[in-house]
Amino acid sequence: MALTDEAIEKIKEMILDGRLKPGDRLPREADLSTQLGISRSSLREAVRALSMMRILDVRQGDGTYVTSLTPEILLETMGFVIDFHQDSSVLDLFEVRRALEPLAAEKAALQMPPEETADLLALVDAVTPETALEEVVANDLEFHHRIARASGNTVLCSFIDGVANRTQRARIWRGVTQQDSFDQTQREHRGIALAIADRQPSIAAALSLAHVAGIENWIRRSLAEDQENDPAKDQAKEQE
Template identity: 40%
Template sequence: MSRTDEVVDGVRRMIVDGELGPGDRLPVEKDLADRLGVSRGSLREGVRALTVLGVLDTRQGDGTYVTSLDPARLMSSLQFVVDLHGDTSARPFHAVRRVLETEAAGLAAHRITPEAVAEARAVLDDTAAVVARRTVDHEAFMAADVAFHRIVAAQAGNPVLEALVEALEGRTVRERRWRSRHEAGVEERTLRDHEAIWRALAAGDAEAARVRMAAHLLDVEETLPGAEDTDDADGAED
């Protein structure tokens, strides 16, 4: 284990053991370096690594603090990993997203507030207006699409699930953009799918919400780059 890793592991143990909590200030540099048995240079490298991970926040002239440890902030590093993968990795990532969002839709059907139902309805109305134009504004369509899925994830009532969905969203947003520019009628079909999901949510029908979300995302998955290669490979095995 490198010295930097020792710092990361040491601070992690201090948080897990309850010595440090969200918002707490780390001990001064000399004391923390002595405690962890590392040089100040190694300590700084470890602190920088933990800052990138969203665990620590260094404030100029004030010290270093533990962040809120909010799942969305901590999951941002996962989004970075997702973004690094090319188009050939789109389907595996999207398959995970499909599992997560299907469950999120079911949970949301039990928990969604009237305000969120109305907000989602407004998003769908905006989407319909975009689709009705002679030339579809792809950016506006994508923004409305993302907004709808975020409402569903937020209403699931699980911040970790919501953060995971958000982390995978960076990749899928780009894939949706590709899809909207290369497949005729995708906007209309997506809007119909979202309408069906919304009706299930508004009715509080968890099973219907899961089925509708799963079908919608499976349709997306089947049009992602690499889908034809996978289908050919599957057919060769039959």
């Protein structure tokens, strides 16, 4: 194991066994390197790596602290990676949504309070075909966020929010190019919301799965058509 990796593991052990808790300040560099039996240079590299993963927070002139370690903080690193692969992995993102969102809908149907289900239905009706596309997309994101939040699982909610926000361009693309996308989305959203309101977890999960899978399949077909109609592809065939 590289010295930096060893230093990272030792700091992580301190957090996992409770010697360092969320919000705690790390000991001075000299003291911590002696305590862990590692060089100060290895310790610096470890701190740098853990700060990039949002496990540690380096405050200039103040010290290094353990972050809150909430899922929202820790999953920002995942979002950063996804941003760099958004164009090539949009279908992968929808595949993840297809796995996670039915679970959130099922859990929401079991525990979303009546007043929140009423607000969810009102949210669906808050947009019309005349609403600006950007507002429609924002409404879509909020709809899925409320269901994820109602699941009661903060990690699940963070994953869904992180993936859903990074499929925003695909949503806009569909809204511009698919003629009936608004009406179809509204019908599907209303069906999911009604199943949650009626305390029907299996139906809510099934409708959520069909909703996300339908968008995924549309994108898959559109990408295939774009590739088939790519002039560069035709030119390459002519040169063969």
